[in-house]
Amino acid sequence: GEDVEQSLFLSVREGDSSVINCTYTDSSSTYLYWYKQEPGAGLQLLTYIFSNMDMKQDQRLTVLLNKKDKHLSLRIADTQTGDSAIYFCAAHGNQFYFGTGTSLTVIP
Amino acid sequence: DVKVTQSSRYLVKRTGEKVFLECVQDMDHENMFWYRQDPGLGLRLIYFSYDVKMKEKGDIPEGYSVSREKKERFSLILESASTNQTSMYLCASGSGVVRQYFGPGTRLTVT
Numbered sequence: 001g002e003d004v005e006q007s008l009f010l011s012v013r014e015g016d017s018s019v020i021n022c023t024y025t026d027s028s029s030t031y032l033y034w035y036k037q038e039p040g041a042g043l044q045l046l047t048y049i050f051s052n053m054d055m056k057q058d059q060r061l062t063v064l065l066n067k068k069d070k071h072l073s074l075r076i077a078d079t080q081t082g083d084s085a086i087y088f089c090a091a092h093g094n095q096f097y098f099g100t101g102t103s104l105t106v107i108p
Numbered sequence: 109d110v111k112v113t114q115s116s117r118y119l120v121k122r123t124g125e126k127v128f129l130e131c132v133q134d135m136d137h138e139n140m141f142w143y144r145q146d147p148g149l150g151l152r153l154i155y156f157s158y159d160v161k162m163k164e165k166g167d168i169p170e171g172y173s174v175s176r177e178k179k180e181r182f183s184l185i186l187e188s189a190s191t192n193q194t195s196m197y198l199c200a201s202g203s204g205v206v207r208q209y210f211g212p213g214t215r216l217t218v219t
Contacts, residue, residue: 001167004150006150008148033207035210040212040213041212041213042112042198042200042210042211042212042213043151043198043200043208043210044210045207045208045209048207088150088151095153095156095166096141096153096208097153098143098150098151098152099150100148100149100150101150
């Protein structure tokens with residue numbers, strides 16, 4: 001199966017930008033996703049990007065895709081304490097593969 | 109608003125017991141999934157189903173089985189629970205490949 005990797009932890013100060021990185025191995029992945037999981041809850045889709053795009057912006061969120069390097073990133077501008085959560089990267093080729101999740105802590 | 113519900117938020121079972129985890133979705137989705145979530149391992153796919161009475165193994169099906177008798181309901185069965193099946197279990201549903209909608213999860217403890 002595909003490997004989707006993320007760093008486990010990230011801390012940022014409130015108001016700064018957060019950048020969460022992800023790498024994947026299957027170059028045939030057609031959709032790439034970012035999910036957010038708040039404590040005690042299931043996963044909520046934040047955004048997704050089709051593999052023929054290299055950038056997608058949605059309000060404070062910017063997704064960058066480097067297909068050559070199989071690298072996906074999620075930038076959160078003006079990070080707020082409510083953004084503290086676990087963020088999962090996922091890729092879909094023939095099935096969904098999820099990363100380990102990055103726990104984002106926002107320091108007031 | 110899509111709703112995916114799971115029968116229990118927390119469950120404690122004994123080793124060797126048969127365990128049923130139920131998932132229900134209200135959006136007429138064809139696809140339903142069962143994952144387990146463990147710290148440092150992310151989500152791992154156990155089983156999925158593309159239609160009623162159809163099932164496909166995911167990455168870690170050993171020790172689990174599933175049932176999909178109705179389109180809206182997908183059940184995960186642990187035939188004989190073991191302590192290494194202590195985990196958070198997440199159900200998801202979707203139509204096509206664009207997105208999955210997740211339930212709140214069931215935290216299962218096997219003692």
